[in-house]
Amino acid sequence: MTILLVEDEPNVVSVIKRGLTEQGYAITVASDGLTGLQMALDYTFDLLILDVMLPSLDGVQICKRVRAQNATVPILMLTALDSTINIVNALDNGADDYLIKPFEMLELAARIRTLLRRTSGGLVEATHVFRIGDMEVDTDAKTVKRNQIPLNLTSTEYRLLIYFVKNQKKVLSRIQILESVWDIDFNLGTNVVDVYVNYLRKKIESKNHQKLIHTVFGMGYMMKLNQEQ
Numbered sequence: 001m002t003i004l005l006v007e008d009e010p011n012v013v014s015v016i017k018r019g020l021t022e023q024g025y026a027i028t029v030a031s032d033g034l035t036g037l038q039m040a041l042d043y044t045f046d047l048l049i050l051d052v053m054l055p056s057l058d059g060v061q062i063c064k065r066v067r068a069q070n071a072t073v074p075i076l077m078l079t080a081l082d083s084t085i086n087i088v089n090a091l092d093n094g095a096d097d098y099l100i101k102p103f104e105m106l107e108l109a110a111r112i113r114t115l116l117r118r119t120s121g122g123l124v125e126a127t128h129v130f131r132i133g134d135m136e137v138d139t140d141a142k143t144v145k146r147n148q149i150p151l152n153l154t155s156t157e158y159r160l161l162i163y164f165v166k167n168q169k170k171v172l173s174r175i176q177i178l179e180s181v182w183d184i185d186f187n188l189g190t191n192v193v194d195v196y197v198n199y200l201r202k203k204i205e206s207k208n209h210q211k212l213i214h215t216v217f218g219m220g221y222m223m224k225l226n227q228e229q
Contacts, residue, residue, distance in 0.1 A: 001116060002026045004045040006036030006062065007078065008054055012101070016049070019105040020112070033057025040066045045073065047115060052079035052090065060093050067094030071142060071155055074115035078103070088195055091156050097182070130165040133210055133225050137165050146209055156181070157200050164213065164223040173220040197221055 003020060007013050008031050017027045028045070030036035033054040040048055040062065048066065050059035063075050077090045080101040087098045096118075097111050130137040134147045139162060144151045153161065159181050164172070174193040182192070201213050214222045 001046045002028065002044070003047045003049060003112070004028050004030065004036065004040055004043075005049045006030045006033065006040075006054060006059065007049070007051045008032060009051070012051075012078075015105065016108070019109065023109060025112075031055075033059065033062055037062045037065055040073075041069060047074045047076065047112060049076050049078055049112075050095075052077055052081055052086070060090050060095075063090065063095050064093040067155065071158075074118070076111060076115060078108075084191065088192060091192070091196075092154065092199070094155055096155060130162075132165060132168060132212060132223065135204065135212065137161065144204070146204060146206075151203055153200070153203060156196060157203065160196050160200055161204070164221075167223070169222065169224045171216050171219050171222050176220070 001024070003025050005013065005016055005027055007016070007029065013029055013031075017029065020027055028039065028043075030039050034056040036050065036054070036059075037057055048063075050062055052059040054062075059077055059079065063077070066073065066075065074097075075095050076097045076099060077095045078099050078101065079086070079090075081087075082100045090098055096115055099108060099111060128139055130139070136145045136148075137143075142158065144153055144158070144161065160177070163177065163181050177193045177197075197213060205211055205213070211226055212223055214224065216222050
C-alpha cells in the first residue's frame with residue numbers, strides 16, 4: 001500500500017515514516033503544500049495524509065483540489081487545529097478522517113486500516129443500484145440522481161446517503177450514523193451528524209423534490225418517502 005504524507009515537521013515525518021514503514025506501507029513525503037498537491041495529482045496513492053498548516057498551500061486546499069479530480073482516494077487530515085469548525089471545514093472539503101496532534105501511532109495506524117478497508121470493500125464499494133422515489137443511487141458508478149438530474153455530493157455526504165438508502169425505513173440514531181459512516185468517534189459529540197444531514201438534505205431535497213430524510217425527534221433520522229409508514 002502506498003501513502004503520500006504531506007507534512008513539514010521533520011520530527012513528525014520521521015515518526016510516521018518509521019512507524020508505517022514497519023507495518024509494510026510505502027511512504028512518499030512532501031514537505032510543502034504545492035509539492036504535495038502536485039504529487040497527489042500526478043501519481044496514484046492508496047491514501048493521503050495531509051497536515052493542515054503547510055508552507056505554500058494548506059492541507060484543506062490540497063484536499064479540496066484533489067477531490068475535484070479523485071472522489072475515492074482516502075484522505076486523513078493530521079493537525080493541531082482541534083476546533084469543531086476546523087474539523088467540519090476539513091470534512092466538508094472532502095477529508096475522510098481527522099486526527100489531532102499529538103497522536104499515538106497505534107491510533108493513526110488503526111484509522112489508516114479503517115479507511116483502506118472502506119475503500120477496498122466497504123460501504124461505498126457495493127455494486128448495486130438503489131432507488132427511493134425518483135432518486136437513484138448507483139454505488140458502482142458512484143452517481144446520485146433525482147428525476148434523472150445528477151447531484152454533486154462530497155465523499156462524506158455520499159457515504160452518509162449510502163448508509164441511509166441501505167437502511168430505509170429504519171430509525172438511525174446519531175451514534176449509529178457516526179460509527180457507521182465515519183467509523184471512528186471524532187470526539188465531536190453528535191453535532192457533526194446533524195451538520196452533514198443538513199448538508200445532504202439541501203442537495204437531495206430541493207423545493208421541487210419530495211422529502212426523504214425525516215427527523216425522528218429524540219431518536220435520530222429515517223429515510224423514507226412521505227407516504228410510507
